[in-house]
Amino acid sequence: MKVLVPVKRVVDYNVKVRVKADNSGVELANVKMSMNPFDEIAVEEAVRLKEAGTATEVVVVSIGPKQAQETIRTGLAMGGDRGILVEYDAETEPLAVAKLLKAIAAEENPDLVVLGKQAIDDDCSQTGQMLAQLLGWSQGTFASKVTPGDGTVDVTREIDGGLETIQLKMPAVVTADLRLNEPRYASLPNIMKAKKKEIAMKTPADYGVDMTPRLSTERVEEPPERQAGVMVESVSDLVAALKEKGAL
Amino acid sequence: MDRIVNRRDLAFQLYEVLDAEALTSYPRFADHGRDTFDAVIDTAERLALDKFAPHAAKADAEEPRFDGQRVHMIPEIGQALDAYVAAGFMAAHRDEADGGMALPWTIAQACAALFTGANASTTAYPFLTIAAANLLSVHGNRDQRSRYLQPMLEGRFFGTMCLSEPQAGSSLGDIRTRAEPMGAGRYRLKGAKMWISGGDHELSETIVHLVLARLPDAPPGVKGISLFIVPKHHVDDAGQVGARNDVALAGLNHKMGYRGTTNCLLNFGERDGAVGELVGEPHKGLSYMFHMMNEARVGVGLGATMMGYAGYLYSLDYARNRPQGRRPDQKDPASPPVAIIEHADVRRMLMQQKVYVEGALALTLHCARLIDQRDQTEDAEARAALVRLLDILTPIAKAWPSEYCLDANRLAIQVLGGYGYTRDYPVERLYRDNRLNPIHEGTNGIQGLDLLGRKAMIDGGAAFKALMAEIEATLAAAEAVHAVAPLRNALARLARRAALITADLGRLAAGGDVATALANSTPYLDMMGHTVIGWMWLRQALVAAAALDAGPAAGDRAFYEGKLAAARFFAAQEIPRADAQAAILESHDRSALDIDDAGF
């Protein structure tokens, strides 16, 4: 079984992002970038499937600037087998990414595509769903457990009010939620091994995908400053205060 | 905000000032590149933030406890160390055949810096183990390497360094622990060792103590000290861990800082003698220990730097966010208060921290880079020159960061005002942790004697001249660079003055008045420290000036201009401190030496 894991290079989750002075976006100069945390969880799951003998090959794909190679290398150091980088410098939108991934899936014929449930930069949470739709495959989103069977995969999903387990026919698309696993650190010996693994360099044109953005960003602003809170003595005071604010 | 180190600064130091990428031209590092260096540093930073930093305050508040049988400590320490070992840090700088990745020492030290900055006391366990492992890899025999070194690299055994005794700290020639031969290459040790960091715990299968002791026929003093491996449990010929050896924890010391690291009084041979094995030849133990002393002392300086750096970053962020007071020209009491970073005195405190921590980082990484060159060069003459340079830089790289980055911690507390004095903020803990560094690995008093009485004088001052030649070379390179002129001129003057003082004190000692010559060895260490750190700032300023000339990338201009501003501050406010020390040294002041004991 082959697993395809798309990963995105995003601003590191430890970085406190700042809005650019001209409000056109967030400051990216000299900001630490790393793999989207949900994608790390996706890589970890794929690598575990390989270690369990279920998966035979894990292919790590990224769409982004040349530096996204480093992100792919991290995936390879975690245990991925080879990488594909579709080089594209501007901001990516879920639909274009899903189209590229569809084209790559057509070439690679994976049994499973595992990706993060969302990227922490734009928080879209759309790519996995769009990809499943474009491919006409089943999808298991927000997975907290993935158990492959014979030609099928059981996915436990985090939904409002509990968990739901569904069985999907493979090939399928699975998006990883936070509790799926705790990803490993790229260990030092594996960083060296990853250096020797192959990364194929591609462009959107190789797949005939038009990346022109469908959305335009008008303005980016800091969230409004949080107002100081007040301490209330009792529940009835709280209710009174909420009524006063028109919240109840 | 970066929390442990400014990653832009670390990259600047490693790649722009030290050209660490050039290390890949040595065959041993040929498989590496900036990509692997950065990937390793990224892993170190992640691990440090995820597993080390979160329990630093808890380990400080809940220090290890001894119930008479065993030591108990918070579980987070073991969990962090398991992750450290699993990621491969224990063996990172070893060859691939030993389970390592042949990482240059420079990069390994950059990683070490991140762990120490996140949590010094948890990091102490692997550091001691790595130091002990380095010693065994050079001086242990094949059997000792397979039975002790290999499990240490795998993180199954941890190590310690047992030099100090209750009555012998600075003066190791006075140690009393004895070793009696029992045949078959084994010895029975009896004696007490004091202050042993990591001397007992349950974190590893066993603990490999490296113990200094005297053989029965040993000559007195430092020429009669031998080195022994004494494991907490017996380790059989096949490497199996067996019953307890006769090594007993007599008690834990309750310290000001570094509280997560157990610090032990260990009794060797309370019953029939602790069984040990001799390392190398008899009576050479201290020289083996000193063999790795350069690395260990530079490591202490780097650790001190990082505690200062963490405090600097914390107080900087605080100063940007704490509203208080108004500018002198803001007369309207109803105007909103400014962030304290706008106050001149707060800026001074931040700038002072910046020049201390970034200057100390430059020096300690520079030394690590020299260690790599020393170990990799094929040319015997070049190696001898590097050894000389490292010899004279080492006491400075140990002492200066441990004095001045501690002072940075004091300033960080001051920036936070009353909040800095509480345990709700990390800066007071960083200060307490850092307060160890002027004391251990040879007190700074001993470093001063080592620098002035030995390193600056031996071989007709060859090492001193080599250091001065290095500084002169940087001064020459700075000749025509207008942007660095203030520091260049101030440093050129100070370096000449330091050279004259060194020659003068040398003549005094050669003329027989050693007592006067060495009376102010600590001010001498201080003056030389500022000279060397001034040199480090000039090196940084030159790189920054060139980058600004070449037209920096968008977000980089403020960074480089910050380096130039810091260099100007060093010239204006720090070099004069060294001038004050120089005046003391020129005066041959003996007042403290001459006062009668009864006069105190």
Ligand SMILES: Cc1cc2nc3c(=O)[nH]c(=O)nc-3n(C[C@H](O)[C@H](O)[C@H](O)COP(=O)(O)OP(=O)(O)OC[C@H]3O[C@@H](n4cnc5c(N)ncnc54)[C@H](O)[C@@H]3O)c2cc1C
């Ligand atoms: C937390 C901690 C951890 C430690 N870890 C270890 C460890 O793992 N292994 C180990 O072996 N040791 C360890 N040490 C011991 C440490 O190295 C010693 O404390 C240090 O060497 C000083 O020895 P001392 O405490 O006996 O002080 P002393 O030697 O008694 O010194 C007291 C003072 O006298 C000064 N002084 C002494 N001799 C001279 C001289 N000749 N000229 C001028 N001034 C002098 C010193 O500078 C100092 O200011 C540790 C200590 C501490 C506090």
